[in-house]
Amino acid sequence: MKKGILITSAIVMSVILVCSITLLLISQDPIKKAEKETIAIAxxxxxxxxxxxFYWYNRDKTYFSVSGVNESDEEIxxxxxxxxxxxxxLNQDEFxxxxQAKALTREDKGAVDILEARIGLDGETPIWEISYKQExxxxxxxxxxxxxxxWVSDIENI
Incomplete structure (x- = not known):
């Protein structure tokens, strides 16, 4: 009886593991596709x-960004x-x-846990959006x- 329960439990756990891995891979697909397309455009x-x-920015509009090096060996x-x-x-000397964006956020916000940085546009203005966890x-x-x-704006207590 115990052997049957152990076998059944092992099978169920294996199915859950396979489903979880499959779900994770499927959920990452749009990100990988956007990154690949953005690199091709760049x-x-x-x-x-x-x-x-690679950065994915969502606010009023969605922007995909990629940083790297161009043919002239300049960072862009x-x-x-x-x-x-x-x-x-943008060339490196333009942004x-x-x-640096994370350091400026820490300097202004103090003891916060920086989670992520994204770059996008606010109208025509390139902006960094730094997400953080407050105390x-x-x-x-x-x-x-x-x-x-x-500084452009700060949204707190979400």
Whole structure:
């Protein structure tokens, strides 16, 4: 009797594990597809030869961005609108890095746990959106311009 229960439990656990892995892989597919398409657009429109980071930004509009190196061995950021594919290309000397954006957020917000950084556009302005966890456990979003690091907005206690 106990042997039957153990075998049944092992089978059920195996099925759950396989289903979980399948679900995880399926859920990652849209992200991988968006990254692949964004890199292809960046290669064509900005001469990207090596991609280093991919960002998915959602606010009023959705933007996919990729950072990397172009044919001239310069660091660039390419921001692509999901709808229409309009492309904005920034050279490294035109924007602050993800690490700088996170550092500015820590400097202003103090003891917060930085979760993620995303780059996108607010109208025509490139912005970094830094998500963070406050000391009270609630989420916040700190938005600053990507060109100067100047504060734009802060959404707290979500």
């Amino acid at each position: 290669k064509e429109s900005a001469g990207l030869v090596k991609a280093t980071d 950021m390419v921001i692509v609108a999901k709808d229409g594919g309009a492309t904005t290309v 602050i890095t993800e690490q 009270n456990g609630r989420l916040g979003y700190y938005v600053l311009t990507a060109k100067s690091g100047k």
